[in-house]
Amino acid sequence: MGAALASAARAEYEELLHEHVLAPLGLTAITSNPPPDNQLAGRGFLGRRLRPWTMSGAILPAGGLWATPRDTAHLVTRLLVERRLGEPAPSWQTTGRLHWHDGATRGASVFAGAMDDGTWVMVHRLSGHALPTEETAARVLRDAVTGSAGET
Template sequence: MLRNSAPPLARHGHDPAAFVEIGSLTKVLTGTVLVRMARAGLLGLDDAVEQWLPTPPGSGITLRNLADHTSGLQRLPPGLTGPDPYAAFDGDALQALLGRLGEVTVRQPGQEAEYSNLGYAVLGAALVSAAGRPYEELVREHVLTPLGVDEVTAHPPADRLLGARSLFGGERDRWTLDGPMLPAGGLWATPRALATVVTGLLLERTLGEPAPSWQSAGPLLWHNGATRDASAFTGAVPRTGNWVLVHRLGGSPDRTDKIGLGLLAAGNTAEQDEGERA
């Protein structure tokens, strides 16, 4: 647990310097790549998806729609089953799905938001197509290097990897997220590196205005993420400078969100009380 108002707190073997799964927090990096590439003139936020991928023309889906979850695409690729549901969703499966993208929509593009991991798999593929370079290279060039961060990767060193363990101490199996789903939720990071990313993007605005990947609730900008055995929550209130990052192994993702939101609420209350005393 990291936040602006207290020293880092690590319990039960957690370590701010160990690599952990960040799940859908990957999406804020993917969205930032999109915005940075658009500013560089490599693509347009409102480019149709078929401009960069072999999808049927006239879908009405833009890259911006994919980033802010208004593409109308369903939450997950069809046919996911088993204890490792994403393992079968490889590059060939994505290419086949692109050819019938209109069949996996649940509403018209540009309307009400529908959170979509599938949408971010498609967005990541579009970014790779537009740049002609691997996804991880794009994240490094457009996000990590400008922020001075290097402890974010799809393939962490084995001796610094921290994952959930079974009752008998063995390492639990993890979902396969280093294929097409990587841009949606497959990155690993150290909590200390992720904290630098969050504060750089939301508070210092080192890379400009935050990407449309971030969720908002009043003054709060936030995102969460969950894999089979890990969950994370991060959020910031730019007006006050309060921020928090919570990562947990095991337990309910909802509980992780509640911890993070509670810490932010407490920090904002303390800020208000301090202002009233001044």
């Protein structure tokens, strides 16, 4: 879809993203090409730093963006809680009252979501499987909704 939009608009995907989504939401730390010292990466089997992933061209809209945790949290709250750009896009999954999205690349994973009541969560991990990221997010949301944070 991103490639089709860019082609139809005769503009680069990142330009369209900035103009129509990031700038209106006040987000400045989301890019496809961050400086090397801003690229956090997980560690491999022997503790070596994993090579950062890159995605460009037509695949960029599928997951080629880097963001700080702060801007990811702002993205979630401004899109899903404040609804600054209207109703959530169809690319956000809906499970009951929860709108969410997740993703994983080279062991790094993120889960972001918000409930209809404004409760939200964003969990990011640099290594390991994606399932614990989703489980952590589910636990945090459950605890926030039930008021049982810190209880076991």
